[in-house]
Amino acid sequence: MAASTNSLISMQSRPGMISLVEISWELRVIPVILLLKDSILVVVLSCPLFLLLMILRSLCLDPYYQAASRICSLKPVSLSNQGRSFLSFGLRSMPAHRLRVSCAAKPETVEKVCEIVKKQLALAEGTPVTGESKFSALGADSLDTVEIVMGLEEAFGISVEEESAQSIATVQDAADLIEKLVEKKD
Amino acid sequence: MGPTTGGRTRLSGMQKQVLSLYRGFLRASRSKSPEDRRQIESFVSAEFRRNSKQVDHKNFIYIEYLLRRGKKQLEQLNSPDTVGLSSMNVTFSETENPKN
Numbered sequence: 001m002a003a004s005t006n007s008l009i010s011m012q013s014r015p016g017m018i019s020l021v022e023i024s025w026e027l028r029v030i031p032v033i034l035l036l037k038d039s040i041l042v043v044v045l046s047c048p049l050f051l052l053l054m055i056l057r058s059l060c061l062d063p064y065y066q067a068a069s070r071i072c073s074l075k076p077v078s079l080s081n082q083g084r085s086f087l088s089f090g091l092r093s094m095p096a097h098r099l100r101v102s103c104a105a106k107p108e109t110v111e112k113v114c115e116i117v118k119k120q121l122a123l124a125e126g127t128p129v130t131g132e133s134k135f136s137a138l139g140a141d142s143l144d145t146v147e148i149v150m151g152l153e154e155a156f157g158i159s160v161e162e163e164s165a166q167s168i169a170t171v172q173d174a175a176d177l178i179e180k181l182v183e184k185k186d
Numbered sequence: 187m188g189p190t191t192g193g194r195t196r197l198s199g200m201q202k203q204v205l206s207l208y209r210g211f212l213r214a215s216r217s218k219s220p221e222d223r224r225q226i227e228s229f230v231s232a233e234f235r236r237n238s239k240q241v242d243h244k245n246f247i248y249i250e251y252l253l254r255r256g257k258k259q260l261e262q263l264n265s266p267d268t269v270g271l272s273s274m275n276v277t278f279s280e281t282e283n284p285k286n
Contacts, residue, residue, distance in 0.1 A: 142197070143234055146205050150212045162206055166197060 105131075105175035113175045116155055120148045131172040149174070156182060200249060207256045208234055214263045226263075 114129040121140055123129070129138065135145050149165045152158075152174060158181040168174050197205070208230070215226040241248060 141238075142201065142205055143208060143231070143238065146208050147212070147231070150209065154216075162202075162209065165209070166202065166205070 105172070105179040109179055110171060110175045112155065113152065113171050113178065116151050117148055117171060117174075120144070120151050129171065131170070131175065133171050134169055135171075136169070152178060158182060158185060200246065200253070203253055204234075204249070207253060207260065210260050211256075211263070214260060217264075217266075 110131045114131075114133075117123075117133075117135070117138065118127065118129055121138055121144060123138065127138070135148065140148065145168065146165070149160055149168065153160055156178050158178065160177065160181065164177055168177060211230045212227065215223045215230070218226060237252060241252070
């Protein structure tokens with residue numbers, strides 16, 4: 001490469017002292033450029049990337065920044081939730097549930113839910129079903145739970161999302177969720 | 187389905203899909219006449235329970251196949267042209283063939 005450029009330059013330049021100096025100067029610069037070619041390319045190409053990152057960061061869209069802020073905003077929420085469930089635990093002396101919302105459903109709702117659960121699972125008349133009854137303890141599998149939730153949807157004229165439907169474990173859970181959804185509907 | 191005994195136990199993605207499909211079938215049956223609906227519900231329920239007992243819970247390929255087929259059948263059921271009973275029988279009589 002260097003040899004070919006050399007011949008090119010010598011062809012263009014006239015013979016003489018000045019041209020010789022010119023050649024030697026250019027010959028010194030060209031290998032350096034060739035050597036640094038790759039690194040210069042990398043710097044030039046990465047410039048837009050850095051710029052984009054800086055712009056994103058200034059717009060608070062930086063992925064790292066977002067992740068950090070999400071963690072920060074999550075912390076107080078989970079803390080307050082804990083505190084609330086602890087409060088209900090102290091007042092009503094109920095088993096503390098993870099993520100329990102403290103708005104307790106009305107007794108009528110719980111009663112109605114119990115009736116529907118009994119009917120859906122075809123339980124014997126004497127079987128005690130209370131707010132704390134777990135569906136699994138009543139002999140319901142996950143398919144039964146889906147049926148129960150569907151039955152509740154119809155009875156109360158609501159629509160339960162799938163994520164919340166899958167988190168229901170007890171009659172109380174179901175009643176709380178129903179109260180919330182009925183309120184939202186009205 | 188399967189090893190899940192409590193509502194709080196973590197469900198796998200596939201189990202969620204199965205339950206979602208079941209929910210879809212029950213929802214679809216609501217749009218049919220009461221008589222058809224009762225029949226559809228008992229049929230679908232029996233089918234899901236039968237498969238949950240018979241199919242090996244680790245046989246993911248077969249479960250995936252059943253899921254895909256169930257989704258197609260649900261699409262058919264969801265179309266208003268499907269009035270219920272007769273087409274349901276056709277849909278599910280097919281279901282039994284590859285099993286036995």
